[in-house]
Amino acid sequence: MLVTTETFDVAMVVSATQAAAGVAGPLNGVKMHLFTNNPALAKQMLLGAFTEPTYGSYAAQAVTFGAAKRDAQGNISTDTGQVIWQETGTPLATTVNGYFLTNTAGTTLLAAEYFPTPQNLVDLLSSFWVVAEWSANNAAAGQCQVGS
Numbered sequence: 375m376l377v378t379t380e381t382f383d384v385a386m387v388v389s390a391t392q393a394a395a396g397v398a399g400p401l402n403g404v405k406m407h408l409f410t411n412n413p414a415l416a417k418q419m420l421l422g423a424f425t426e427p428t429y430g431s432y433a434a435q436a437v438t439f440g441a442a443k444r445d446a447q448g449n450i451s452t453d454t455g456q457v458i459w460q461e462t463g464t465p466l467a468t469t470v471n472g473y474f475l476t477n478t479a480g481t482t483l484l485a486a487e488y489f490p491t492p493q494n495l496v497d498l499l500s501s502f503w504v505v506a507e508w509s510a511n512n513a514a515a516g517q518c519q520v521g522s
Contacts (some may be wrong), residue, residue, distance in 0.1 A: 391452055401452075408426060409424040409473065419486060427466075428468075429465070430462075438454065440455060445507065457505070458501060459504070461498055467496050469494050
């Protein structure tokens with residue numbers, strides 16, 4: 375098994391999240407979307423497998439991954455910071471099961487994750503936040519945090 379160094383892992387995070395020499399990494403300029411259905415999450419998953427919320431003010435949000443850091447498990451990782459979701463306008467009760475990330479244009483699926491527990495938006499005062507984490511040396515180590 376190839377064991378990478380922290381120097382390599384930090385370089386991977388920088389490469390994935392920043393634009394350098396005119397080439398953007400795959401996590402540079404991504405959008406976060408929500409899903410309300412229960413798709414099978416796998417390497418071969420397709421963008422069409424996800425059902426997005428239908429409340430009037432819903433829109434995918436652009437997110438920026440931060441600088442490389444060491445997470446609680448000792449993995450070199452990066453996260454989005456809090457992305458807040460709240461309905462405006464006419465409320466529509468919605469249960470959200472997770473999120474997925476696409477490229478800036480919203481045409482290429484990059485990743486998806488279920489929330490630890492579904493999040494409910496029941497009125498205009500309901501809200502929740504998501505912090506997506508990605509780990510360069512352990513893809514299973516990245517986990518979202520969700521709160522309200």
